[in-house]
Amino acid sequence: MDANEEASAVQNAAQMSSQQQQQQRQKEMQQQKEAMEERRRVAVRSMMEPEALERLNRIGLVKPEKQRAVESLIIQSAQSGRLQQRIDEGTLVELLEHVEKQSGGAGNIKFARRAFDDDDDSDIDLDNLE
Secondary structure, three states: OOHHHHHHHHHHHHHHHHHHHHHHHHHHHHHHHHHHHHHHHHHHHHHEOHHHHHHHHHHHHHOHHHHHHHHHHHHHHHHHOOOOOOEOHHHHHHHHHHHHHHOOOOOOOOOOOOOOOOOHHHOOOOOOOO
């Protein structure tokens, strides 16, 4: 092996080692993130009644950002000592309303019905069928 090939092999080995280290760091970060999420879920689960937790999880299927905001609000309340009892459905509804007010209340749905050129000539006359 000449000097160029040897230098190239050393450089390739260094790149592979660097890539492996980067992949290892990413894997560790992902594991830390998953562990934090699991601790968050356990904490929220311990502070909520089963019915309220189920309702929050159903909301999370449609609007995960709203679920996350409510969970953050619950955790902040617990950390500051404002949470005196487990959260029931009534309290959850209040928290959802609070989050909705903070987000600007963009939850209204409006239906715009278009007028259709409705003339009787296009209707099928079912009475005179033979």
